[in-house]
Amino acid sequence: MSLHAHHITAGHHPGDPVLTDVTLTIPAGTTIGLTGPSGSGKTTLARVLAGLHTPHRGHVTLDDQPLSTAERGAVAMLFQSPRQAVTGRWTLGRIIAEPLRDGRGRAGTIGVTAARVGLTDDLLDRRPHQVSDGQLQRACLARALVQQPRYLICDEMTAMLDPATTAALTTVITEETRRGLGVLTISHHHTLLDAWADHTIQHDAAAP
Numbered sequence: 001m002s003l004h005a006h007h008i009t010a011g012h013h014p015g016d017p018v019l020t021d022v023t024l025t026i027p028a029g030t031t032i033g034l035t036g037p038s039g040s041g042k043t044t045l046a047r048v049l050a051g052l053h054t055p056h057r058g059h060v061t062l063d064d065q066p067l068s069t070a071e072r073g074a075v076a077m078l079f080q081s082p083r084q085a086v087t088g089r090w091t092l093g094r095i096i097a098e099p100l101r102d103g104r105g106r107a108g109t110i111g112v113t114a115a116r117v118g119l120t121d122d123l124l125d126r127r128p129h130q131v132s133d134g135q136l137q138r139a140c141l142a143r144a145l146v147q148q149p150r151y152l153i154c155d156e157m158t159a160m161l162d163p164a165t166t167a168a169l170t171t172v173i174t175e176e177t178r179r180g181l182g183v184l185t186i187s188h189h190h191t192l193l194d195a196w197a198d199h200t201i202q203h204d205a206a207a208p
Contacts, residue, residue: 001182002025003151003184004025004061005024005048005060006059007023008022008059009021009055010044017041018041019041019044019055021058024049024184024201026184028180029178030199031173031177031196032182032197033197033201034201034203035187035188036203037204040204042155042186043155043156043186046184048060051067051068062075062150072099073147073149075152076147078141078144078152078153080155080156080157083128083136088127092119092124092127093110093114095140096110096142096143099146110142110146113145116172117168117172119139119142133161134162134165137157137160137165138165138168141172150180152176152183156188157169157185185197
């Protein structure tokens with residue numbers, strides 16, 4: 001069981017790829033670290049794995065099936081800047097509830113998941129401009145977890161966080177990994193990757 005990128009070539013323009021023939025596997029129940037210089041295509045690869053960017057060549061499979069056929073929410077993604085990943089007019093509670101449009105256990109699920117990531121009930125009524133970056137990233141993680149994803153892509157998710165918040169969120173994700181969640185975490189923070197990831201890949205190059 002894995003999320004697998006098969007020979008991915010991708011970029012914003014077909015003639016100028018930032019990734020060329022890249023293959024990467026994220027096994028279920030495992031945290032894979034990915035590091036490398038800026039501009040080497042790490043974020044592009046993350047977006048391809050999350051189904052947010054279509055590669056020029058290659059494809060992605062989820063548990064041996066095409067990613068395009070997976071159920072909604074099977075792959076979730078956390079971004080570096082939580083403020084760019086949410087609707088500023090919404091409360092944190094509504095942000096967390098966004099994936100639950102079918103009403104599955106809505107109120108209970110939101111409350112339990114918010115508590116898991118360290119958000120108190122009073123914060124759920126606040127909007128993004130009324131909370132810190134750390135509190136907002138906690139809400140983004142809760143939004144990802146309520147989907148019950150099989151795989152989670154973290155693109156520099158701790159870059160704007162203090163050490164205490166980083167530790168709290170990585171602990172929650174590690175608990176989910178023990179339950180079978182596969183995780184790709186992208187970071188320039190080698191100490192964090194050494195402590196968190198089961199295996200870290202150095203991605204150095206774009207096109208050869």
